[in-house]
Amino acid sequence: MLDSKPVRVAERRYFKEKPTPEEVRWLAARLPGGARDLLSTRSRRYKELGLAERDLSEDELIALLAAEPGLWRRPVVVRGDRVVVGYDAPSLEELLEGRE
Template identity: 45%
Template structure:
């Protein structure tokens, strides 16, 4: 089964997830958000598989720099913000078949083994 890891190469959580997968012999394709930003359809798919609250990184510097908390955005505006600023997406996002995992958690990543 094809595993895809979406994120930014220098992100600590992405590095940990990639290292975990490699150490367990899981082959994957890495997609760099900065070089290949996710489409609206991809973001909506991830939200359907998880939730907007899980996918939107409200603890990151981009969220704080843009002052999004104070703007009281609706869901569509949050999706638009993630399209314009992929670093607003919590990383990594890992896809394998119908499974979508957001963030780094070794216990959750066990499902890929």
């Protein structure tokens, strides 16, 4: 979808360049569910760590997401102060077209 739009894309590979806790916090602050919205509950790493059985605070989730890129829902698309997580075609389309 990003390739078909006339937008400049800066790609970041979180497995090679892990985000800082501050970056995760910035993204989480722009999502209705906070850091939980960044978390992939279907990932292998999520299951390995037994996260479904744990009640983690926002700070704990942020630290975990900064340390474990395998826990991220992808893609994470940022435009200005707006963030869309996961392949949500209508939301991505809206973001890329600059609609509110």
